[in-house]
Amino acid sequence: MSTATLTAPAPSRRASLRPRGLLWSVLRLHRTALWVWLAFVVATAGLLLWLTGPAAHDAQHQLETFGYAGVLKAASSSATFLSFTSGAYNDLFYDPDTLITLGGFAVALFAAGPLIGRELENGTAQLAWTQSVSPARWLAAKLAVPACFLVLGNGLLAALYRHLWNTHSNLLVAGIDPRSLYFSLGPATVVAPLLGLALGALIGLAVRRTLPALALSGFAYFLIYAFRGNHWPFQGRYTAPDPTSRSWAIDTSGATVPDPNCYTDRGCLAEHHIARFAREYLPSPDYWPRQLLETGVLLALTALAATAAFAVVRRRAT
Amino acid sequence: MSSTSTTPAVALEATGLGKRYGRKAAPALDDCSFRLPAGRISALVGPNGAGKSTLLALAAGLLHPTAGTLRVLGAAPGELRDRVAYLGQNKPLYPQLTIADTLRMGAELNPSRWDAAYAARIVEEGALHPGQKIRGLSGGQRTRVALALALGKRPALMLLDEPMADLDPLARHDLMGTLMADAAEHGTTVLMSSHIVSELADVCDHLLLLGGGRIRLGGGIDDLLAAHTLVTGRGTAADLAPHTVVESRPAGRGLTALIRREGPVDPAWQTEEPSLEELLLAHLRSPDAPALLTPATTTAPLAVQA
Structure with a gap:
């Protein structure tokens, strides 16, 4: 070839830690989303730490004094109708779960809209593909960078939540809610938003229009949300809620005795020489099998959706 | 290559x-x-x-x-x-x-x-x-x-x-x-x-x-322009054979036509080299005119048409 090849002057910037190339471009384009995500993680982590620490004192005191009756008393102290804003510890305990679920929805919508769909609709994806970047590499960066932030953020939140569960799950009113929370917390908490990311990207690539992609992606994540925790067909029969309180009392001699059923009657408690109560709610031997099975299935679906997304982008452009 | x-x-x-x-x-x-x-x-x-x-x-x-x-x-x-x-x-x-x-x-x-x-x-x-x-x-x-x-x-x-x-x-x-x-x-x-x-x-x-x-x-614009001639005169499009008539339209008592020359043009016709605009408009107006690609622009080893 006779075409003269121009060698660009070698870049003199050698700041090794500064993001380069596609990484820089993805971080710069989605800077706002990144800050929103960091704020979300910090706020949710703060809520979890608060629930682990100071917020639990009153409910803990009620449990120690009155046993399970104290837990029920603390739970019914709420003055508001909405459980999300109720001051009762039993309600607040589930708020981080709601936030993490909403975060997953936001991820799926973000992937279908701003991350992929809008770029295809505006033609800015084609702008990136006509730099020295192939569509497959572009998609890889678009998926990998958010995935890293998701794994780090949700990993931290899931770990804090597990810690909160181990510390204070005995302050929860027995029933169906603690059970479904218990089975949904773990590695699957981290993987589910990744599936949302991959599905959103796939839908964005296939639909190429922001609004329909948002709607479809929201619906897809709703399906994941509906099955999350303990409702997948592959998990077999849905296990019944556990209504027993699983609490016991300790008398002044230090011996473990059954709950004398005094409710909140202090005279009755004194009569039975009860020093304090303890409770261990819901340890379950099938937690890890269920959790790991769900994680595996979610990971497989994520891989499938990501592979399909790469197939779509390869079919569309070279 | x-x-x-x-x-x-x-x-x-x-x-x-x-x-x-x-x-x-x-x-x-x-x-x-x-x-x-x-x-x-x-x-x-x-x-x-x-x-x-x-x-x-x-x-x-x-x-x-x-x-x-x-x-x-x-x-x-x-x-x-x-x-x-x-x-x-x-x-x-x-x-x-x-x-x-x-x-x-x-x-x-x-x-x-x-x-x-x-x-x-x-x-x-x-x-x-x-x-x-x-x-x-x-x-x-x-x-x-x-x-x-x-x-x-x-x-x-x-x-x-x-x-x-x-x-x-x-x-x-x-x-x-x-x-x-x-x-x-x-x-x-x-x-x-x-x-x-x-x-x-x-x-x-x-x-x-x-x-x-x-x-x-x-092809090269100069080559393409040189291959075409704008002719004006009395006669019909059929009189212009063997040249390829890309487009012709009546002008006064005769006609004006853009032709692709096959040999010299009969001196009875008034000739001039078309402008690029005339060349393009004539071809845009007559989609059925045969294609013309100069040798450097064809993929076939031999030029199809001169």
Whole structure:
């Protein structure tokens, strides 16, 4: 070839830690989303730490004094109708779960809209593909960078939540809610938003229009949300809620005795020489099998959706 | 390059190229074959919907052809992304970025070839401040930034889809000048679609006329003009045989016709060389005229027609 090849002057910037190339471009384009995500993680982590620490004192005191009756008393102290804003510890305990679920929805919508769909609709994806970047590499960066932030953020939140569960799950009113929370917390908490990311990207690539992609992606994540925790067909029969309180009392001699059923009657408690109560709610031997099975299935679906997304982008452009 | 030594290096070579969007739609390109020699500044013209944007997007590796092959700088489309620049019709840019960030993106995504000083100069010539957001720019200013992004990577082949459509005459003149100076200095091949015929005559030395999904007219503009004659006189179109009549229309008592000469023209006819505009309009008005590709522009080893 006779075409003269121009060698660009070698870049003199050698700041090794500064993001380069596609990484820089993805971080710069989605800077706002990144800050929103960091704020979300910090706020949710703060809520979890608060629930682990100071917020639990009153409910803990009620449990120690009155046993399970104290837990029920603390739970019914709420003055508001909405459980999300109720001051009762039993309600607040589930708020981080709601936030993490909403975060997953936001991820799926973000992937279908701003991350992929809008770029295809505006033609800015084609702008990136006509730099020295192939569509497959572009998609890889678009998926990998958010995935890293998701794994780090949700990993931290899931770990804090597990810690909160181990510390204070005995302050929860027995029933169906603690059970479904218990089975949904773990590695699957981290993987589910990744599936949302991959599905959103796939839908964005296939639909190429922001609004329909948002709607479809929201619906897809709703399906994941509906099955999350303990409702997948592959998990077999849905296990019944556990209504027993699983609490016991300790008398002044230090011996473990059954709950004398005094409710909140202090005279009755004194009569039975009860020093304090303890409770261990819901340890379950099938937690890890269920959790790991769900994680595996979610990971497989994520891989499938990501592979399909790469197939779509390869079919569309070279 | 594997072609014979007499053929100049080829920037773009299409063989039986076809692209169809959906099964029911008519094909945008249909059995399209041509060759664009390297170093030419070629105008890609044709009626609306002739497949100009499709051809450019195929060459940029943004679409897959449904039939045939396309070679770009001797490789498959998309293989040499660092050496091919593409400017889409609607000049997509990220609205949330500043001009400086947009150029920075060009540097980050074209690490091997980026010429930052050159890209910055193109932007500065438009009196644009690097801190301005793309969102706040006018259409013409956006075109300038998009062009800076395309030129900054120092491409060997530039594919420009209606590059000047929304520029004011002065900016158009300036930017065309920048583009052409760059092309002349570095031997860049340019393929640019446009509707502004007068402009093409000034800057382009090569022409590809698309119609019905194929190249109807292809070659150096001087060669194409020289192959045609505008004749005026008394007579009918049939009297002009053996010449190929591209278009004829009545003028006074006789007719004016654009012909492709086959040998000398009967001196009874008044002859003149057509302008590029006349050549294009005549071919656009008569879609059934036979195709003409000059030897350097055909893919076949032998020229089909002289």
